[in-house]
Amino acid sequence: MGWPLIGNLLAFIKDFSSGQPDSFINNLILKNGRNGIYKTHLFGNPSIIICEPEMCRQVLSDDENFKFGYPKSIKELTKCRPMIDVSNSEHRRFRRLITAPIVGQNTLGVYMERIEDIVINSLEEMSSIKHPIELFKEMKKSRKKISKILQPIVEERKMMIKNGEHAGERKDLMDIILEIKDENGRKLEDEDISDLLVGLLFAGHEKQEEILRNRQTSQKRLSLNEVKQMVYLSHVINEVLRCANIAFSTFREATSDININGYLIPKGWRVLIWMRAIHMDSIYYPNAEEFNPSGWDDCTVKAGTFLPFGAGSRLCPGGDLAKLEISVFLHYFLLNYRDIYEPLILTRRY
Numbered sequence: 001m002g003w004p005l006i007g008n009l010l011a012f013i014k015d016f017s018s019g020q021p022d023s024f025i026n027n028l029i030l031k032n033g034r035n036g037i038y039k040t041h042l043f044g045n046p047s048i049i050i051c052e053p054e055m056c057r058q059v060l061s062d063d064e065n066f067k068f069g070y071p072k073s074i075k076e077l078t079k080c081r082p083m084i085d086v087s088n089s090e091h092r093r094f095r096r097l098i099t100a101p102i103v104g105q106n107t108l109g110v111y112m113e114r115i116e117d118i119v120i121n122s123l124e125e126m127s128s129i130k131h132p133i134e135l136f137k138e139m140k141k142s143r144k145k146i147s148k149i150l151q152p153i154v155e156e157r158k159m160m161i162k163n164g165e166h167a168g169e170r171k172d173l174m175d176i177i178l179e180i181k182d183e184n185g186r187k188l189e190d191e192d193i194s195d196l197l198v199g200l201l202f203a204g205h206e207k208q209e210e211i212l213r214n215r216q217t218s219q220k221r222l223s224l225n226e227v228k229q230m231v232y233l234s235h236v237i238n239e240v241l242r243c244a245n246i247a248f249s250t251f252r253e254a255t256s257d258i259n260i261n262g263y264l265i266p267k268g269w270r271v272l273i274w275m276r277a278i279h280m281d282s283i284y285y286p287n288a289e290e291f292n293p294s295g296w297d298d299c300t301v302k303a304g305t306f307l308p309f310g311a312g313s314r315l316c317p318g319g320d321l322a323k324l325e326i327s328v329f330l331h332y333f334l335l336n337y338r339d340i341y342e343p344l345i346l347t348r349r350y
């Protein structure tokens with residue numbers, strides 16, 4: 001780890017020690033009641049914390065009065081400045097270029113087979129290890145392989161830039177693409193994967209067997225349509241994203257004095273949109289502390305109450321891809337393997 005990174009890490013920890021983990025926010029909510037907006041001081045800036053769905057939605061959708069407002073230490077750590085430090089119109093342009101290859105169900109079909117191969121091979125490899133393994137660590141490796149699926153796109157975009165097909169774009173467009181790839185690798189590691197496994201403990205593999213029973217015998221591979229039929233699995237994934245999403249909050253900065261639901265947010269103030277507080281609020285989710293995938297049965301999500309991928313012009317473009325990867329992994333894991341021990345030995349079911 002180089003010195004600049006350590007420096008940023010320290011700055012980040014110092015910023016965080018001005019306090020905003022979940023417990024801090026929860027105390028704030030308990031102390032102040034539930035009007036959904038709290039004034040505080042974060043990262044050396046006067047700040048507002050918002051945890052009311054409609055207000056969150058409004059702030060995330062209002063590009064005129066708010067801009068991406070991450071504190072400096074976070075920007076340095078995440079190294080995704082090019083997507084952050086650009087005007088709204090530049091952001092729209094870059095976003096179109098970067099997201100086209102990963103947005104939309106039909107587009108995602110292209111990656112199906114390769115994700116499936118990586119998942120199957122990784123699980124086989126893991127189950128062939130005869131000593132206990134740390135599943136999370138092993139899974140990180142397969143996640144890295146999956147993120148490499150996007151490599152050809154990165155190469156293609158590099159060529160487009162080299163050939164001047166994007167003359168006039170910022171010089172660091174290539175960096176943007178490479179950094180997105182980095183971010184992509186980083187985001188689904190560690191916490192995401194371990195959180196996901198908590199969900200696994202509750203999910204049965206019968207539903208996945210049902211998918212196979214309804215399949216033509218000639219069909220060998222998992223299809224996108226089958227993934228769409230994995231209703232229970234999608235509820236497990238939603239529930240993991242609700243309870244334990246790594247993206248629990250995001251920042252904006254007010255670019256002018258702006259009134260939100262009767263509250264004046266002064267220009268220059270940071271707005272911390274605390275999605276986790278909404279996800280864990282029993283007003284919107286009865287027994288919010290419980291992990292309960294069945295809560296998603298016949299559930300119509302009220303606007304702004306489920307924001308694992310954000311909202312508005314910066315809505316996560318990788319959301320569907322992430323869910324697809326998780327679904328394919330869970331499908332094979334539940335179908336073919338059994339028993340989670342502590343420590344773990346992964347064993348083939350049949």
Ligand code: HEM
Pocket residue numbers: 083095102180184187188192245246247250251307308309310311313314315316317318319321322
């Ligand atoms: C479970 C997995 C993921 C979660 C929870 C997640 C969450 C989020 C959230 C909340 C944002 C919005 C941040 C904001 O508005 O401030 C975001 C943005 C973004 N995500 Fe994800 N993400 C995930 C996976 C991915 C993947 C797999 C990719 C790429 C393949 C990706 C690429 C991006 C990009 C490029 C942005 C910036 C979009 C923009 O600023 O226009 N994400 N993500």
